Amino acid sequence: MTVKLLVPDIGDFEKVEVIELLVKEGQEIKKNDPVITIESDKSSVEIPSIFSGKIESIKVKIGDKVSKGDLILNISSSNQSSSTSKVIPKDTENLIQEAENALKKTQEYKPQIKKKEKSEIIQVIKDGDIDPLETNEWLESLSAVIEKDGNQRAHYLIKELINEAYMEGVNIPYTQNTPYINTIPVNEEKKSSGDQNIERRIRSLIRWNAAAMVVRANKKFPELGGHIGTFASAATLYDVGMNHFWRAKNNKFGGDLVYFQGHSAPGMYARAFLEGRLNEKQLDSFRQEVNPGGLSSYPHPWLMPNFWQFPTVSMGLGPMLAIYQARYMKYLINRGLIKDEGRKVWAFLGDGEMDEPESLGAIGLAAREKLDNLIFVVNCNLQRLDGPVRGNGKIIQELEGIFRGAGWNVIKVIWGSYWDSLLANDKTGHLVKVMNETVDGEYQAMKARDGSYVREKFFGKYPETNELVSSLSDKDIWRLNRGGHDPHKVFAAYDKASKNVGSPTVVIAKTIKGYGMGKGGESVNTTHQTKKLDIDDLMYYRDRFDVPLTDQQVKNIEYYKPDQNSPEIKYIKEKRLQLGGFIPERTTYAKPIKAPPKDIFDNMKVSTGTKEMSTTMALVRMLTNLLRDKNVAPRLVPIIPDEARTFGMEGFFQKIGIYAHEGQKYEPEDSAQLSSYREEKSGQVLEEGINEAGAMSSWIAAGTSYTNHDIEMIPIYLFYSMFGFQRIGDFAWAGADSQSRGFLIGATAGRTTLAGEGLQHQDGHSHLLASTIPNCVSYDPTFHYELAVIFREGLRRMHEKKENVFFYITTMNENYSHPSMPKDKSCEEGILKGMYKIKEFNKYKKTKIQFLGSGAILREMIAGAEILQKEYQIDSEVWSVTSFNELRRDGLEVERYNLLNPDKEPKKSFVEKCLGKTEGPILAASDYMRMNSDQIRPYVDKSFYSLGTDGFGRSDTRKNLRKFFEVDKEHVVTYGLSILAKEQLIASKYAKEAIKKYKIDTNKPMPTKL
């Protein structure tokens, strides 16, 4: 049966050009195979077949303009069921007409929309009521109270009931906050199977060695710094995880991912020392990283690539990165790229750190996406650097409310086991009352004093609480521990957190900053910066944790490591063996992705003729091509912060789907259209909403997939270039530290290219920001073939050769036609190294000038050069500079080599190789600040001038903006003439004439002043 494939609903577009035929006559195709690509002035989209079968005839050709309902091809359909077509009766003209009309209606493209699943009926009848009579009694009592004593009283009673229920273990949130006690009641605590005595001894040694390495480093070089107090407060939180919960990556399991709090790094080194992974010499080179083997101050994968996995020390990045990591893990699982092994992401955070907007900024997403593979542990030592986090309030309660409100599972670990009996005896509720009433400033002060102070200031508040502790000595009172220092309580919390289903968990643990440091820095406002301990402090610390060192050894600040065969070392190793290996450890077993053949981009190396398009559109075309490459396609992770339509990427919605963990529960408004908004559980696009920090976090998760999930992925994050490095610079830095591989695409780039958007949108410096990141390779291409060469090289370097760099490429939204790639063999090399000659005007052989143009401004340069030749008989050479940044890097390296090798033949920088033998002065320009092109000034021994877009952007037409910033062709001509005059190569009158001719206001202030 013959069926007709028609152009589906393509939204508001009409007469859209066919740019590719993806099938041939006679070819067998399957339903959903793309058959043609059409392209509007904004985007290109593939049209899939809605039938399977053999193509009988193709009714369109490249260049045709098509609209909805036009016939694309005839198919001899093999799929009876999917075919809704009717055979056209051949008998009469009338019947044919009728049948055609019917076909038009029935064969119009209808995307496959999953039927909305029937929502479950919510049972409104009180199903759980096992005793309605009793319920009635309660309700009647309540009514009676309201009637007799009023609303206030009723409210009070309900509150008391809820509190009582909570105390009894009914842990179901009724309010934002629960009382200031542990979430897990004593009778529900899961007991650890570990040997508590040996674990305490191990923990004490780790504490000691962590402190010792900081003190030793600072004794040698007081400038080195370091932290003791942070890890001292968190040691138990880490140890319980290390001994019982965190499973390492090995050949059987993908491994849990742990984000360690940056300032607790010494504790991780100290454990690795006991585990035999680090030696004394390495501990002694803590914070001395210049020579190989040193230990980095904080977790930095760049500096310790086999150890650290996640950079966290810039506060706030860790929490957000961890959330997106957990989400990305689910993405990989839902796309079928990794197995679901129940792996977890743990993130350790400081309570002070929670004030960073990023720390809380993505917790809604974590709950929304039901990330039950995510566990936050907030170490609430109540202090940050300068003082209390919430002196007048309670950080634990505040965080509880925020996380509960966002839908997290909250587990508070406030009080240690010594409090259990006191709380059990608190018959009048006064103890919990004092706990609730005491503010963090008081809690902190108490731990900086002693037991008698606590008796007076805390228990002394009410006779009932005083009475509770009447039989305890001051020493006993001092021993009443905080939950975060009690391995039993921490174990129970972690156990519950790991088993939680359907939501992320936050463990909020109360600790003491500088725990065990005594007067050397326990719970005092200066704890954070304590890095030196005097002998008395060290003796105290040793005694406090029973470290088996002699006084002399303490004086020498010796490390302590028990014998290999000691129970402690055996225990620590055995525990890690049971959990699959060591943590942290950074490894990768990912297979490289073969870069696609060069010819996949061949269509970008020929001229577009009269067809005009932007480089953004060329990029999207290229990605569409890549989605046809079997190796590359499944590994692409397109990431967009609500700008797909801006960049003409809406075609991706149908083609590869938007990732949504719940699939699509609704029929989208535009379901009849080709580019309908399609969400899918296995969707490939990460559509992040207006959230550049989140999008960047996703990019980092995908860009480090090769190590964290052993699968090489290719993240491509497209954003408004102004909202790139400028907005999320610190994430980009952390991404670089993490050795992320992938593409950042600064779209709508340039100060004068994005005409109407104005000051906040127009980017004149993202390349300079990109240049600050050592492993960021950046390009500002003008033409589609440059883009193709650069992109393929990115794939080859990063994903095939596994080079730890990432690519930043700017693309523009200005439409123009693109020439063919020059035949010159060195062109490709030039594009990648940063410059190549694109045009030569050599007619008059009198006066010459060199023009260097980049990105959007290259075309102004070429136009200017044409005018100079035509109207002034001035020759020129025009160079397309694809990357001033790369040229500068090469220049720096060559210059350094030459200076360090004065007796050797000097090497030539690439700039010098290109420009060394050319004639005339140089004028360079880009759509960025002059500093961009000025970068290569030191590497040319000729007169060098720059034009650029220094100053605030503003909205206007492109033409006006280029005139304003003096980078249009008229200014290129005028400045060109003036430069030649200054160089005494022509008379100055030509420049003066040009100023007049082009109406250039010489009194206009610099754009930076406007």
Ligand SMILES: Cc1ncc(C[n+]2csc(CCOP(=O)(O)OP(=O)(O)O)c2C)c(N)n1
């Ligand atoms: C973005 C950022 N700002 C400032 C700092 C400097 N800084 C390091 S630690 C710290 C205090 C940390 O307090 P908290 O989060 O409570 O951690 P704690 O050491 O108490 O566990 C500050 C301000 C930083 N590392 N990152």
Ligand SMILES: [Mg+2]
């Ligand atoms: Mg703190």
